[in-house]
Amino acid sequence: MTGSVTSAAVTQTPALDQSADSHVMDEKFAGSMCFVVTFMRALESDRADRVVNDPFAESLVRKARPTLLRLLASWFEAQQHPSNFIGLRTRYHDEALNQRNPEIRQVVFLGSGLDARAFRLESLRDCHVLEIDQSARILSHKKDVMAELDAPLLASKHDCIVAELMGADWEKKLLASGFDPSIPTFWGMEGLLMYLSRESNTALLKAIDALSAPGSQFWADMSGEVMLKQAELNMLKAVDSLKDTEMAKPMIKYGEDDAMHGVLSEISWQLEEQAAMLTAGTHFGREWTPALTGASKQPVSYTFVVGSKPVAVVA
């Protein structure tokens, strides 16, 4: 049975996104990373051998498609399978959610963008799903597309909150939206940490820790330090050629080569390396070859990490 939407209001905060009222899919909006990754999910979902199926991705990016095709043309030419990385990232995050602590019925996606899991991931059925993103326009776009599709919500309650994660405001908004800190939570941080500074990542993790009951978990992806050198990666170079996206410049602010001993260790949660994508291999039947840097041809590291807040207090 489909869960009912008890609250799906997108709180508009014009100060965070002055273009929130625009109905035109302009290039700057269409070229944001949010659309890029959702476009990759749409391409992946269209493959016969897909590792993930997001049936909403194509609709979510349809109006951005002409811009994305032009923007990513040279990158597509160089890539045999452009959707490999996002397909596998999304699948690993899905797997972490599917295999989470079974007591977790509250899920928060931070930097959620066009994430459609509240509508597509069966393991979130009857959960309270909360999403936070800085962009009112992105969340409004998602709300509009899902309404046009009449997409049935799997979550029992779905709150989309516009808030800046580099500050304390988001915590108040989360609590005001019915977030319950007394029950365990799953925190999804897909494609987020790279956009925050080390200090902001630390503050975010400490806030997550303070809001989390024992048994809570998080999922995060960490890209290698080479990502800080944007010119090394053709795709990012292409996207960055569109100035003034919703993300502050410089776009990529943080990366770590050893994700198990970096910023994620600043809270006393148990960390599990779910996958490290530094070497060639096979993931969910898909052959993976690491992306190479443009100039030095070094493999780019990506690590997917699951964190669990111990039930017993760590001394």
Ligand SMILES: C[S@@+](CC[C@H](N)C(=O)[O-])C[C@H]1O[C@@H](n2cnc3c(N)ncnc32)[C@H](O)[C@@H]1O
């Ligand atoms: C690359 S997108 C990833 C979206 C989604 N998690 C996914 O994987 O499809 C990054 C998202 O994080 C949001 N974001 C980046 N920095 C943020 C911040 N400081 N506060 C709130 N949201 C932020 C962006 O608006 C964007 O929607």
